[in-house]
Amino acid sequence: MKRKQIVISTIGTISPLGIDLDQVTAALTAPPRQAVVEAFEFHSFGKPVPCFKITGLDPVTILGKKGLRNKDNATKLLLSAAELGFKTLMEESPEERRPGLCIGTAFGSVQSIGDFLSDSIVNGVNTVNPQAFANTVINAPAGNANIRYLARNLSSTISTGFNSGLDAIIYAFDLLQRGYLEQIIAGGLEEISYYALLGCMRSGILSPSGVVRPFADDSDGIVMGEGCALFLLEPAETAQKRGAVIQAEIAGCANGFDPAPGGGETSDGSVFKQVVQTACAQAEIDPGRIDCVASGGSGNRAGDSLEAAGITAVFGSDTPPVTAYKSFTGECYGASGAIGVLCALADMKKNRISGIPTAPYATTSPLRPVFGGVDATIRHLLVSSFSCDGNCSAIILKKVN
Amino acid sequence: MNQEAIKTAIRELITDIAEDMDLDEAKITDDALFIDDMGLDSMALLEVLATMEKKFGVSIPESEFPNITSITKCATTVEKYLAEKGA
């Protein structure tokens, strides 16, 4: 049987770039918006840490007060993004055909897990609020969204580090191809948590300067970001039937794992190449037909050189324009891939490529990333990620007329 | 700590929980049953117990759990263990 044509239609998002596609489009032409964090409930850094934090979000105005009392910030962020994007769709779908949910997250509920433990260390194991335990499972945010919308057909959570958002979309794509259900809301979620920030600091990958410089020779690390981007994935005819705006088709997608980098070796990019080729084969195109690559370039030099090795392995010397949306958003971990897809949809719609929003800097990367905004006709766009751990993911978005 | 102060603390918590669960706050009275009258669930009751233990620094054994069915009964139980603790 022929592969189903799966499209992205409705969007729900909250990130420092905004709360809908128009705001994201505008944000991609403006300087990045940064903020700082310093103290959390149980711990403090004792100094401001630069990051791309969502500011001014009040979940109660979006969600109402009901049901939020014991929910953590990751859950409130997911529920808020879902409410903005999918409330009507959920309410209008008959229960037996209501969309499923599939959420990618790297650290998931680590703030709740860490706080639960910190509370039990500081105040004793017999004083912690039992309701707080419910937040500690990584699938808690997704489950809370299922509860809010009485969505009983699927609740899944994917956690593959930086690639979680892309892999959640790939997983949802596969379940739709299997015919298990008709519509899935898939995407990525990550909150800035004390524990993830601390982990990055101790691992030495956080940028001391707080400036994101993907592929720069002198880049000094990542800046943590947060956000949530969700997409309704459905067959094209389903979207057409309900009169939905189709943002793009997911023409092909694949993931894999390169064992080399995590073992301390450099990669020849062959696994990344094979992943992109699988996605291209599904899309029935040659890699040469890809007009733009939305890379996972983040300012982590090890990661950026992997990404460069992979992209070079696919395209050789004839690399299409490469951008790195993380220069606008920071490293949003599990949300990164989904926010990358969101930015790509905004660019495809405007026929432009939003390059790195700073003055061009020195780079000996073979990729020659795009700086500033440039006009471009994009028919096929590759959103990719090659993580330091070795995860390789690729999604090819195709413009739909 | 007199019983009225304990009752007030419980009442405030129950009101918060009721609002969160979208329950009818008019049904919150000192002698209304938590589950049958107010519509609370067992998770909410666990939270009530945990919060009272933390707030009043008492340890209430699990065997009392079935007896904590209303604001009045909950307050009486807290009082009992406060007195034991003081003794």
Next chain:
Amino acid sequence: MLFMSKKRVVITGLGLITPIGCGVDTFWQAAVRGENGIRPLRNFDASEHRTKTGGEVLDFNADDYLLKAEQARMGRSGQFVLAATKMALEDARIDLSQCERSRIGVSMGTTMGEPQVLEQCIKIKYAANDAEKIPSTLPRQYPCASIPANIARHFSISGPHIMIPTACAAGNYAIGYAYDMIQLGRIDAAIAGGSDPFSGIAFTGFNRLLATTPDIARPFDKNRSGMAVSEGAGILFVEELDAARRRNAPIYAEIRGYGLGCDAFKMTIPDPSGSGGIIALKKALDHSEVTPDSIDYICAHGTGTIENDKTETVIVKVVFGDRAKAVSMSSIKSMIGHTMGAASAIEAAACALMLKHQIALPTINYTEPDPECDIDCIPNTARSMKLDTIISNAYAFAGNTSSLVLSAFKG
């Protein structure tokens, strides 16, 4: 239902780490004997907790499977998983050097990944009042994505790669997706399963929910007093039938299909009407193209809590109707406790063994029937019986539900 293709997917290798034994044979013999793995905790200080028992894996020696340098790079969950994967690959008699490793997938499940690593980091911070004392190599061992990454790296497997942390149902989700990837032609074979180490977070949490038994787990018994927090890992090597045949592989069982659902009710309490479990079970039967009449046995989620076992009985009654009491349904959690993200992977492996040996494992510690759980739970003694097509249920916090259908392999 419009599937792209209907390939046949078989289980050819198993790896098990459980409180009643590590390794397929050790586990199986203990399980058939009805051994209890729930004991006073030895490696975890439970002096402050209401419950003092749980399921610890005491005979796991990482040195048997991993070099010291490898052990130092990962948490207990990763060590469990690598050891179980080695067992499964050996059991499957597969020579990876003869395989196209981009055609092998890794699909894993867990509840919290490596919670012990996070616990270690936070305890160091509190003890020294200084986060700088946390070793720089430790934090990266925490994310649950490290678990499948360790497998792929160790065995140089480059195919599709996923971690599905759907709590206590994660094993079924991971095995299900491995099955899907084979059906979709993405891969020929996969390492699939789940893992969770004993963690203070889970133990404290379930204690605070008053969900833990004070002594042992008694699923479906009238006097059941809760679940037993436990640890372990289960790994299955699954492959497309033709690939298995080409290399003359031993075949345990065939995966017929699976179904997922969600209660959408409460985070920590199952919907008493069984909504999500009914959806998952019906979908599993539908996707597998089998009828309730053809099901011989159900490997229950059966945690031993009042709510779960009552609800699971409701689910089976709704789906099986009058036949509910005729379908045997046991809980191996009576023996090994609740291994969280490993539970349904271990149960799937146990199902594969039950199909191979035509023996259904018992629910131990059963003394008094509960009218609200009026099913045949194979009390206390394993039973030789015809097992053709069977089901394994797994449910989770956040409402996730799943049912996996397996059949005895018939050429």
